[in-house]
Amino acid sequence: MKNSVTMRRLRPRSAAAILAAALPLLLALLTGCEQPSAQPAETxxxxxxxxxxxxxxxxxxxxxxxxxxxxxxxxxxxxADISAEEGGRLLEVVRDRGARVARGEALLRLDRRTLDAEIDAVRAELAAQDHNVDGVRELRAAGKVSEQALLEAEAMAARTRATLRSLEVRRERTAIPAPFDGLVTDRYVEPGELVAPGAVVARVLDPYTLKLEGAVTEQDVAWIREGAPARVTLDGHDAPVDGVVHWVGFEADPASGKFKVEIRLQNPDLALRSGVVGRARVQRRVLRDVVAIPRDAVLTTAEGAAVYTVSGDRAHLQHVQLGPDQGLMVAVEKGLAPGDLLVVRGHRDLVRNALVDVTERATRRDGGTDGDPAEVTEASAGREAGEEASR
Incomplete structure (x- = not known):
């Protein structure tokens, strides 16, 4: 019985002892779990x-x-806007919108029945007058009438003959012709409509020869000559077309101070459309043996134009002085030398002294390679055209 009491008294003390012994071990385990996440920050x-x-x-x-x-x-x-020289009701549309026409070919025909009737009447009158003239001449030869009577008969017949010619010309004008070889682009009257003399009835243009009119500065006009070839790029057309400088203005425009220039383009297959915007390039001069780089490789900084070059495994920002440009290329007057390695791709993500890995070497002057997809080349050209337009 005494032993039983003793055992009951020892149990609480044993539990406390066990808890005290286990607590350090538990703390050690918790500390050990947190240690791996803290280790990287320390090392x-x-x-x-x-x-x-x-x-x-x-x-x-x-x-x-x-x-x-x-x-x-x-x-x-x-x-040209075609006007009717004669009045009348529109009877027939001979050549409508979109039709090709030759010079003198009828576009529209007016009703000429009234003129036909007048012509028939005048012809009959003229026949009678000619017969009368013949009779007066016989009488004059016989001395039965005066010279004055003969002259009056001849004059009357001449007036009637002139009236007949006038009516015949008016009848011809009821067929409204094309003034030159071209294309009918519009018609302004409908069949059955009454057309007044002088009314505009249609429009014809010559689509086979087109012109691009623009203006150049006084610095550029001295380099442009009539007959010089031009390379013309048109909105909506993939391939450029050839043109020729047809005319260079002699006098500057008072408002802009620029000189007008006209470029002629041949359009035999009618592939080009009137009204589109064109950009013609006329060669000014050829610079020999210059350092020329892709314009896309040039960056704009607060200090001016700059490029990245590679030396070893580092990229270095190099300020450059630019010269004339041509298309995707620009001349560098100062800042680069032959043999320098110019960064042409990936340069926009670089910083000074950045670590670089040269993974490609350009094989073309414009910074491209033979393996570049067409989309890359077109995108580069498109970006370049946009930059030129914004300047």
Missing amino acids: ASGPVEVARNVRVLEVGVSDLAESVEITGPVQPVRG
Whole structure:
């Protein structure tokens, strides 16, 4: 019995002892679980620099053809609103919108029945007068009438003959002709409508020869000559077309101070449309043995134009002085030398002294490679055209 009491007294003390012994072990386990997440912050030496992939172009010298760009709408050289010379009701549409016509070919025909009746009447009258003249001449030969009577008979017949010719011309004018070879682009009257003399009834233009009219500055006009070839790019057309400088203005426009220039384009298959905007490039001069780089490789900084070059495994920002440009290329007057490795792809993501990995080398002057997809080349050209338009 005494032993039983003793055991009951010992149990609370044993539980406390066990708890006291287990507590340090539990704390150690908890501390051990947290230790791995804290370890990297204590041992990390800083962020690891990642190399940027770039494409480089070895800078060289080449010829650069500098050109003048002339922008303006493309229009037909000849276009005319056709007016009716004779009045009457529109009887027939011979050549309608979209039809090709030759010079002198009838476009519209007016009702000429009234004129036909007048012509028949005058012809009958003229026949009678001619017969009368013959009789008066016989009488004059016989001395039975005076010379004055003969002259009056002849004059009356001549007036009637002139009236007949006038009516015949008016009848011809009821067929409204095309003034030159071309295309009917519009018609303003409907069959059955009464047309007044002088009313505009149709429009014809010559679509086979087009012109682009623009203007150039006084610095550029001295380089442009009549007969010089031009390369014309048109909105909505993939391929450029050839043109010729037809005319250069002698006098500057008082408002703009620029000189007008006209470029002629041949359009035998009617592939070109009037009204589209065209950009013609006329060669100004050829610069020999200059450092020329892709304009897309040039960055704009607060200090001016700059490019990235690669030396070793580092990219270096190099400020450059630019010269004339041509299309996708621009001349560099200062800041680059032949043999420098110019970054042409990936340069927009670089910073000074950035770590780079040269993964590609350009094989073309414009910074491209033979393996570039067409979409890349077109996008580069499109971006370049947009930059030119904004300047």
